[in-house]
Amino acid sequence: MTEPTTAQSPTLQTPSQTVGPFYGYALPYVGGPELVPGYHPRAIRFHGTVTDGAGEPILDALLEIWQADESGALSRELGSIDRDGFTFTGFGRCATTIAGHYTFTTLKPGAAGAAAPYILVTVFARGVTHHLFTRAYFAEDSALHATDAVLSAVPADRRGTLICVSEGVVGGAESYRFDIRVQGENETVFLDFDA
Amino acid sequence: MTQTPVPSHSGIRPGTGPASQNEITAEIEAIEADAAARVAAGGSPELQPRRDYAPYRSSLLRHPTHELVRVDPEEVERVSPAFGHTDVNVLESDLTIQHTGEPIGERITVSGRVLDGEGRPVRHQLIELWQANAGGRYVHKRDQHPAPLDPNFTGVGRAITGENGEYSFTTIKPGPYPWKNHMNAWRPAHIHFSLFGTAFTQRLITQMYFPGDPLFALDPIYQSIADADARARLVGQYDHSLSVPEFSLGYNWDIVLTGPKSTWMESEEDHD
Numbered sequence: 001m002t003e004p005t006t007a008q009s010p011t012l013q014t015p016s017q018t019v020g021p022f023y024g025y026a027l028p029y030v031g032g033p034e035l036v037p038g039y040h041p042r043a044i045r046f047h048g049t050v051t052d053g054a055g056e057p058i059l060d061a062l063l064e065i066w067q068a069d070e071s072g073a074l075s076r077e078l079g080s081i082d083r084d085g086f087t088f089t090g091f092g093r094c095a096t097t098i099a100g101h102y103t104f105t106t107l108k109p110g111a112a113g114a115a116a117p118y119i120l121v122t123v124f125a126r127g128v129t130h131h132l133f134t135r136a137y138f139a140e141d142s143a144l145h146a147t148d149a150v151l152s153a154v155p156a157d158r159r160g161t162l163i164c165v166s167e168g169v170v171g172g173a174e175s176y177r178f179d180i181r182v183q184g185e186n187e188t189v190f191l192d193f194d195a
Numbered sequence: 196m197t198q199t200p201v202p203s204h205s206g207i208r209p210g211t212g213p214a215s216q217n218e219i220t221a222e223i224e225a226i227e228a229d230a231a232a233r234v235a236a237g238g239s240p241e242l243q244p245r246r247d248y249a250p251y252r253s254s255l256l257r258h259p260t261h262e263l264v265r266v267d268p269e270e271v272e273r274v275s276p277a278f279g280h281t282d283v284n285v286l287e288s289d290l291t292i293q294h295t296g297e298p299i300g301e302r303i304t305v306s307g308r309v310l311d312g313e314g315r316p317v318r319h320q321l322i323e324l325w326q327a328n329a330g331g332r333y334v335h336k337r338d339q340h341p342a343p344l345d346p347n348f349t350g351v352g353r354a355i356t357g358e359n360g361e362y363s364f365t366t367i368k369p370g371p372y373p374w375k376n377h378m379n380a381w382r383p384a385h386i387h388f389s390l391f392g393t394a395f396t397q398r399l400i401t402q403m404y405f406p407g408d409p410l411f412a413l414d415p416i417y418q419s420i421a422d423a424d425a426r427a428r429l430v431g432q433y434d435h436s437l438s439v440p441e442f443s444l445g446y447n448w449d450i451v452l453t454g455p456k457s458t459w460m461e462s463e464e465d466h467d
Contacts, residue, residue, distance in 0.1 A: 011314055014428050014450045015243050015420045017402040018251075020387065022335040026325030026351040027389060053256035060337075066276060066395050074274050081282040081321075091276035113270040120271050124400055127253030129244035129419045131400060132263075133272075150266045158261075182257050192263035193272050193396040 016131065019124040021060050024095060028062070031083040033094035035065075035106040038173070042070070045175040046119060046136070046164070047103040050096050052127075053183030057100020061125040063180075065092045065104055068117070072110030108138065108174070116144035116151070118162075123180060132190040136178040137163045154189050161188045214377040216413060222250040223418045230421035240422040250415035252376050273394045278321035280355055288354040290324075290366040298348035298367050300329025302443040305403065305431060306363035309356050309390060309450045316360025317397075317452060323389040324352045324364055331372030331384075340372050365443065371410060383410035383417060390450060397452035404430045405446070 019027075036043050046065070050058040068074050069088050080091040094102045109117045116137055123132040135150060145151050151159055164176035180188050214222075226248070234240055246258035291298055305324075309317040327333045327350060330342035334349050350369070354362050369384045385402040392398070404417065411417055420426035428451075437445020 011312060012425070012428065012451060013242055013312060013453045014399065014401055015425050016399060017244065017387075017419075017429065018253075018416060019389075019400050020402075020416075022327075022333040022338055023325060023387065024336075025334050025349070026387070027323065053260075056256075058257070064398075066271060068271060074270065076277050078277055078279040078281050080276050080278065089276055115269045115271070118271070120395060122395075122398060125257060127251070127255075127257035129246055129248060129251065129254055129258075129416075131398065132259065133396075149269070150264075153266050154264055183260055187259055187261055189261070190259050190263050192265045193268040194265055 016129065018126060018129050019062055019131075021126040023062060023124075024060075028093060028095045029081055031081075033092055033102070033104045034083065035090065035092045035104060036088060037085055038105050040105075040107070042107055043105050043173045044108050045103060045170060045173045046106055046178065047101065047175070048178040048180060049100045050102065050123065050125070050180045050182065051100060051184075055184065057096070057098075058125050058182065059096055059098045059100050061096040061100070061102075061123060061128075063094050063096070063102050063104075063124075064122040065094075065106070065119050066090055066122075067106065067119040068109040068112040070107050070110050072112045072117070074112060105173075111141075111144065114147075114149070116141045116148045119178075121178070121180070123182065125182075128182070132182070133193065134180065134188055134190050135162055136176070138176065139163050139166050150191065158187075158189050161186060213375075216377060216379055219250050219377045219380075219415060220413060223412075223415060226250070227418070227421050227423070234422070240425060241420065242422070242425050244419035245421060248415065248419040250376075251419050254419070268394065268396050272396050275320070275391050275393055275395050275397070277319075278355060278391065279319060283321065283353045283355050285354075288352055288362070288364050290326075290348065290350060290352045290364065293349055294347040296347040298328065298345050300345075300348070300367035300370075302365070303368050303446055304363055304365050304437060304439070304443050305386065305446045305448060306361070306437060307431075307447050307449040308360040309362065309392075309452065310360055311392060311397065311452050312454050314451075316358070317356055317390075317392050318358055318360060320356050320391045320393070321389075322354050322356055322362050322391075324366075324386055326350045326366065326369040326386040327372055327384075329367050329370050331370030333372075342370070342372065368405070368444075371408075376415060381410050381413070383408040383414050388450065390452065392452040392454065394454060397454050399450070399452055401450075402429060403448050406430055406433055
């Protein structure tokens with residue numbers, strides 16, 4: 001196997017590589033999972049478990065979310081890393097626990113553009129060579145789902161993997177569960193954006 | 196957009212016990228030959244790693260079996276979170292000044308530009324980096340490699356790209372380290388990078404390698420990119436003009452994100 005020594009092409013994309021197992025002291029940061037403080041009057045809990053093809057929890061996954069605010073606007077504000085507790089930046093990052101579980105505290109997004117409201121979820125993990133994108137929609141917006149371009153592109157029998165389970169008020173906040181099955185039975189739909 | 200499960204690549208026998216390096220190398224070479232045959236038959240080179248890459252055993256249960264659903268990005272995906280100098284202290288780009296003493300190892304700078312698929316600079320965006328120390332040890336509680344920790348080196352840096360997409364880190368050259376993918380598995384020395392573009396679709400986490408590493412051919416993570424030219428884009432170039440006399444050796448590495456839409460995408464090819 002020969003390794004070419006040619007210089008980089010200026011226009012071809014740099015390939016992805018796995019985040020690996022040892023990002024834990026580097027990428028997670030204080031406040032990463034709390035897009036709003038838990039005491040915000042309209043804070044929601046957005047959480048779930050990430051599992052592999054054997055149904056085992058993935059305890060070294062890193063999740064990022066990116067979403068519109070309640071009005072459907074995307075924040076241009078700085079401060080995702082150094083949160084002030086008042087500015088909603090729309091970005092969050094959370095490592096899974098040893099149970100493969102993640103929890104974000106955020107606001108329910110409004111609809112941005114024509115789409116039904118959703119949270120964009122990105123999954124990184126050891127063994128995942130190239131991150132996975134998915135979207136978490138909300139069951140109460142079902143009237144908007146019929147015309148949503150992405151949900152319409154997904155086979156009906158898999159569409160449910162993109163919709164959070166509403167758990168009602170838990171611990172003072174509306175709770176939405178979004179489990180992510182990377183492989184296997186009821187595998188989550190992952191998206192490839194034509195970008 | 197078909198929804199049929201992606202078939203396993205033929206000729207690959209995922210081991211049940213630890214495989215030997217020779218077995219892993221044979222699997223790597225079979226997949227590279229398969230990728231080369233697809234290109235010879237008129238296909239496009241694979242610009243990204245295969246998700247189902249059996250030589251990298253951790254990928255076996257961690258890749259989707261359904262094809263990804265190809266969709267147009269909407270507003271959420273077409274923008275990215277904003278980061279700036281109020282998020283990141285400028286001193287965070289120097290990994291050698293985070294403790295009271297100097298870290299052990301070969302002091303280097305890694306610098307370059309972050310560009311989009313049309314060669315335009317990605318300005319004022321967050322770039323994060325993490326790495327092992329000179330002995331090949333990470334400051335991570337699950338890293339059990341019996342190499343010494345360096346009390347003067349954590350191995351984490353952050354920066355905000357400049358007007359021309361430029362970045363520069365001062366650090367220590369990381370060491371190679373063993374891992375448990377197979378018997379006598381060693382990772383080539385590398386630095387992990389995390390990048391944001393102007394659209395969230397451009398999000399990238401990857402690894403930069405050093406030129407001439409004898410472990411390249413043996414490493415199933417590097418080789419998960421089946422196209423040799425594509426994976427060579429992960430190798431930084433030694434640039435003597437970036438070396439500082441009596442102080443540090445300079446490496447250059449430009450990073451090209453996907454998009455905008457005119458970029459040639461691997462996913463346009465139906466190679467799976």
